[in-house]
Amino acid sequence: MKKELRISDIPKHNVHRVPEGYFDRLPMRIMERTAAREHIASTPWQARLWRPVRYAMAPLLLLLLFAGTFLFSMQQAPQQEKLTVATLSDQEIMNYLNAYAQMETADLEEYLAADQELAADFLNVSPTAAEEELLYYKLDDLDY
Amino acid sequence: MEDKELLEKFSQPESRNLAFNQLVRKYQQKVYWHIRKMVIDHDDADDLTQEVFIKIWKNLENFRKDAQLYTWIYRIATNECLSFLSSKKRKFFLPIHDITSELTEKLVSSPDIAGDEVQLKLQKAILRLPDKQRLVFNMKYFDELKYEEMSEILGTSVGALKASYHIAAKKIEEYLQQD
Numbered sequence: 224m225k226k227e228l229r230i231s232d233i234p235k236h237n238v239h240r241v242p243e244g245y246f247d248r249l250p251m252r253i254m255e256r257t258a259a260r261e262h263i264a265s266t267p268w269q270a271r272l273w274r275p276v277r278y279a280m281a282p283l284l285l286l287l288l289f290a291g292t293f294l295f296s297m298q299q300a301p302q303q304e305k306l307t308v309a310t311l312s313d314q315e316i317m318n319y320l321n322a323y324a325q326m327e328t329a330d331l332e333e334y335l336a337a338d339q340e341l342a343a344d345f346l347n348v349s350p351t352a353a354e355e356e357l358l359y360y361k362l363d364d365l366d367y
Numbered sequence: 368m369e370d371k372e373l374l375e376k377f378s379q380p381e382s383r384n385l386a387f388n389q390l391v392r393k394y395q396q397k398v399y400w401h402i403r404k405m406v407i408d409h410d411d412a413d414d415l416t417q418e419v420f421i422k423i424w425k426n427l428e429n430f431r432k433d434a435q436l437y438t439w440i441y442r443i444a445t446n447e448c449l450s451f452l453s454s455k456k457r458k459f460f461l462p463i464h465d466i467t468s469e470l471t472e473k474l475v476s477s478p479d480i481a482g483d484e485v486q487l488k489l490q491k492a493i494l495r496l497p498d499k500q501r502l503v504f505n506m507k508y509f510d511e512l513k514y515e516e517m518s519e520i521l522g523t524s525v526g527a528l529k530a531s532y533h534i535a536a537k538k539i540e541e542y543l544q545q546d
Contacts, residue, residue: 228485228543235509238486239403240479245413249399250391252418257387352527 368393370436374483377427387427391420394437397510398444405448405498407473415451419444445502449472452498470494492542496535503528504535 308316348356368389376386398419403412430439438484456466471494474480474487493501503521505527506512514525521528 228539230489230508230543233485233489236486237400237509238480238490239400239407239409240481241399241409242479246395246399249395249413249416250388253391253395253417254384254388256417256421257424258384 369431374427374430374432374436375485390423390427395420397437398440400439401444401505401510402448404509405502406451407470408477408495409479411451415444415447419447422447435516435519438516438519443519448502449498458487459485467494488543492539496536496538500531500535500538503531504539507532508536 311319373386373390373393376382376530377390379397399412399416401420402415405484406412406415415491419440420484425441430436442532452466471491480487493504506517506520507514512520514528517523517528518525523531
């Protein structure tokens with residue numbers, strides 16, 4: 224018959240092991256940590272505050288540099304434009320506007336409704352020539 | 368050096384570090400083995416032992432001189448162990464059985480474990496107990512503390528501790544009977 228195993232039959236034995244020299248090194252490791260804490264505690268608050276600020280300084284300076292450059296270029300741009308336009312003659316400005324002026328359909332309708340003569344003038348034709356063109360192409364008969 | 372003398376020296380700034388170093392040397396093994404038997408893994412036990420001594424360092428000035436220093440240290444170590452185990456369960460949403468399996472696995476596979484088959488079976492049986500019952504069993508069986516000392520450390524009545532130990536021993540013997 225198999226004998227029943229009881230706790231009292233088992234010799235008390237520590238089955239766990241530690242690395243060699245562990246307990247010789249442990250006090251020093253703990254003392255290092257307490258010393259580090261004491262150092263932090265004894266450091267004046269201004270110095271503790273300064274540390275993160277010091278780390279943030281480089282990106283902060285870079286950001287200020289970018290912002291400064293951007294603002295400076297924004298201030299310079301309109302003045303340059305004014306100067307450039309001022310050097311142009313009236314004829315050059317007129318030529319530019321003639322070449323690039325665009326008229327929306329809505330603008331054209333507004334002009335036509337306001338003044339027929341102005342529309343003819345705007346199209347660079349005389350009112351008589353415009354009438355002749357309309358008759359020739361029979362545009363008046365077309366329904367849009 | 369006696370605890371009273373250690374505390375006296377700790378209270379003086381010039382001998383504070385020396386006194387604490389001697390305190391660590393005096394209690395490091397008791398604290399470490401108390402923790403190690405609960406968490407099994409050496410690295411976990413190492414971390415927790417250091418944390419316990421850091422807490423002792425921070426709070427030793429407020430320690431009541433009429434209380435026993437070693438029961439106070441034991442209490443800190445016990446609280447650290449129980450917090451560690453419960454946070455581990457919370458972290459991984461592990462029920463009691465799974466944490467037992469994890470600790471048993473560590474016990475079986477760790478190179479830092481030595482012992483014959485019967486010893487390992489006893490360790491496995493202990494790991495099957497709930498944390499607090501395991502704590503009581505370890506303190507009584509391995510550390511051979513008196514119930515009165517355990518009562519002071521754990522804040523539980525002597526009667527409740529006796530009952531807890533006997534239930535734990537019975538469960539372990541039942542497990543040991545199994546093949």
